[in-house]
Amino acid sequence: MSKTLILAHDIGTTGNKASLYNEFGEVLGSAFYGYETSYPQVGWAEQNPQDWWRAVCITSKELLAKTKVSPKEIACVTFSGQMMGCVFLDQKGRVLREAIIWADMRAEQEAEDLLNKLSMEKVYRTTGHRISSSYSGAKIMWVKRHEPEVYRQTYKILNAKDYLVYQLTGQLATDYSDASGTNVFDLVNKRWSAEIIDAWGMDADKLPSVYPSTQVIGEVAAHAVEETGLAFGTPVVIGGGDGCCAGVGVGVVTEGDAFNYIGSSAWIAVATEKPVFDPEMKTYTWAHLDPDKYSPNGTMQSAGASYQWVRDQLYSSEYAKAKETGQSIYELMNEHAAKSMPGANKLLYLPYLMGERSPRWNPSARATFLGLHMTHTRQDMTRAVMEGVAFNLKIILDTFLKADIEIDRMWVLGGGAKGKLWRQILADIYEVDISVPCVLEEATSMGAAVAGGIGIGLLRDFSIAKQWVKHSELIVPSRDNRRIYREMYGAFEEAYHQLLPIYSRLFKL
Known part of the structure; x- marks a missing residue:
């Protein structure tokens, strides 16, 4: 029986999606199983790793049944997973507490502790990232300080996908991409940073061994056969972090390839031969799934979240009706925004509803409509939000361009990629062609599947990702809109800097 199928699990925040691929990148079927997040206190976010495992077991069996595929036809299992979390296991592999996930921000003091020992620039130059409570390292140190008994009993600390690899194989490991989300990983030398570990007072032996994303970590063990089907x-390839997998899933595998994900948050990522260490530390760099490459990235907080705010505040009655009829409120909002001219009748929106990560790194920044006039309509405000998000992302894009990365085309993914108007706005403001893949929802699992196929020798190398991704539409920038958006972009940048003292003052009230 020919073994040419790849089973990729995508362990997200809301659930696990299992997808089955053949060697040509065609999706034969998928299955989804959801789970909950708990929020014990403000700023905390936790999940039960057993829920992830249950989701993997259920979706594996459901997918095999749905596609009528024999388990013996599966060449390998691989993973994409939510990043920047931590699972604490004892020496017998038992989970000692709920997993602290990426959205958890409780470890501000622990991040400050590291900043008091090592400079921001030192850590940035070592790990590719600023010091932040978002990353796994600070969360680990929070547990050491506040739950010493858990920390004492801990044998290894894993990320989400790594725990599932352990459940399948009994092997304890992580990959370069997930390791690069810890604030503890030496990005260039591909090893845990002894200097950061010592400065934080962390126990190095609690961190797992690190491998390329294409590494065959083990095989499906006897104890996992009945539960998963x-x-x-069956070989198990470790795979990578979800953001890094998404890039490979749209063929961002050679120097200058780029993609833009627009969901509740949004980011731009590129593929490079070397990390991008921005002098102003506006952006950061992950390890790419390809061990010889990197994935510089910049993530803003409130992209689709800004559009959802407009939905809730300016379209509440229409939204209620749309939910009753099953229609999409966003189609109406897009139609309204299209009635406003480029530049939204000289209305600016600064998209800082939840402070800002990249490119501002300013938690006190606040969202602003600037230039409101009696003649402005909600159509203008809706379009201004789309444009404001794009202006903010352009700052990230410009950071990469200043690093001599040539970008002439950008793939767009996520919910924001569904609306034609927003895609055109992005093309006009970025001044690059925008490409839309045929399937918007499969990029992360497809990237993991490519890594899996390479790991077992079914696929040649990462260049195959460019053949797997199918193109549905190309949006070319409008020359007529270029002048308008260049002027508005300059005003957008100046407005933020002029408002800095106001943000600081309001934050202290």
């Missing part, structure tokens, strides 16, 4: 001995 998979065949004993």
Whole structure:
């Protein structure tokens, strides 16, 4: 029986999606199983790792049944997973507490502790990232300080996908991409940073061994066969973090390839031969799934979240009706925004509803409509929000351009990629062609599947990702809109800097 199928699990925040691929990148089927997040206190976010495992077991069996595929036809299992979390295991592999996930921000003091020992620039130049409570390292140190008994009993600390690899194989490991989300990983030398570990007072032996994303970590063990329905001995490739997998899933695998994800938050990422260490530290760099490359990135907080705010505040009655009829409120909002001219009748929106990560790194920044006039309509405000998000992302894009990365085309993913108007606005403001893949929802699992296929020798190398991704539409920038958006972009930048003292003052009230 020919073994040419790849099972990729995408462990997200809301659930796990299992997808089955053949060697040509075609999706034969998928299955989803959701789970909950708990918020014990403000700023805390936790999940039960057993829920992830249950989701993997259920979706594996459901997918095999749905596609009528024999488990023996599966060449390998691989993973994409939510990043920047931590699972604490004892020496017998038992979970000692709920997993602290990426959205958890409780470890501000622990991040400050590291900043008092090592400079921001030192850590940035070592790990590719600023010091932040978002990353796994600070969360680990929070547990050491506040739950010393848990920390004492801890044998290894894993990320989400790594725990599932352990459940399948019994092997404890992580990959370069997930390791680069810890604030503890030496990005260039591909090893845990002894200097950061010592400065934080962390125990190095609690961190797992680190491998390329294409590494075959082990095989499906006997104890996992009945629970998952998979065949004993099926190779398991470790895969990577979800953001890094998404890039490979749209063929961002060679120097200058780029993609823009627009969901509740949004980011721009590129593929490079070397990390991008921005002098102003506006952006950061992940390890790419390809061990010889990197994935510089910049993530803003409130992209689709800004559009949802407009939905809730300016379209509440229409939204209620749309939910009753099953229609999309966003189609109406897009139609309204299209009635406003480019530049939204000289109305600016600064998209800082939840402070800002990249490119501002300013938690006190606040969202602003600037230039409101009696003649402005909600159509103008809706369009201004789309444009404001794009202006903010352009700052990230410009950071990469200043690093001599040539970008002439950008793939766009996520919910924001569904609306034609927003795609055109992005093309006009970025001044690059925008490409839309045929399937918007499969990029992360597809990237993991590529890594899996390479790991077992089914696929040649990462260049195959460019063949797997299918193109549905190309949006070309409008020359007529270029002048308008260049002027508005300059005003957008100046407005933020002029408002800095006001943000600071309001934050202290």
